[in-house]
Amino acid sequence: AEPSPSGPAASAAPAATPQIQLLPASAEGALDAAEEALDLLLDSGRSPGEVLVITTGAQHPWTEHELSFGEASYWAQHDAGDDVFYTDATFAARAADRPVVVVAVNGGSAETATTALSAAHSRAGALLIVCGDPQTINSVLGAGV
Structure with missing residues (x-):
């Protein structure tokens, strides 16, 4: 095969579609559900x-907590890639791909949820776990998960 040009628009192979898991939770309980999912993943x-x-x-x-030290320190931890990285929908597009992405739909507008889920789906290599109200998530995604 011919080498392909490098750059953000080019990739050597199409990305696989990640497996999607939905963990039903209220907006108030979505973060706790995400933490439980994370514990299971690490265990x-x-x-x-x-x-x-x-x-x-x-x-x-x-x-x-990490942003209280400034964005440079926060993103340095992201770039190190040696620990779980937590971000919000505002910064999600800036985060790098990871094999597993967990989304806590813990409030925010439908537009924010759409942005976060889109970013999460494009960054998840193998598994995307979405924690939140199934009706809210389905309405954002436009179809059943």
Whole structure:
């Protein structure tokens, strides 16, 4: 095969579609459901650096804490790639691909949820876990998950 040009528009092979799991939870319980899913992933042998967690409403406490040191420090942890990285829908498009992406639909507008789910789907290599109200998620996705 001929080498393909490098750059954001080119890729060597089309990305596989990740498996999607829906964990029903209220908006108030979505973050807890995401934390439980993360614990199960880590307990089953997933490396922390393989997981990205995105919130659609209030930021995860880790995100708030790390951003208190400034965005440069926050993104340096992302770039290191050796731990779970937490972000919100605002920054999700900037996050790198990871094998597993967990989304907590914990509030925010439908537009925010759409943005987060779109970013999550494009960044998840093997597994996308969405925690939230199934009706809200289905209305955002436009079809059953």
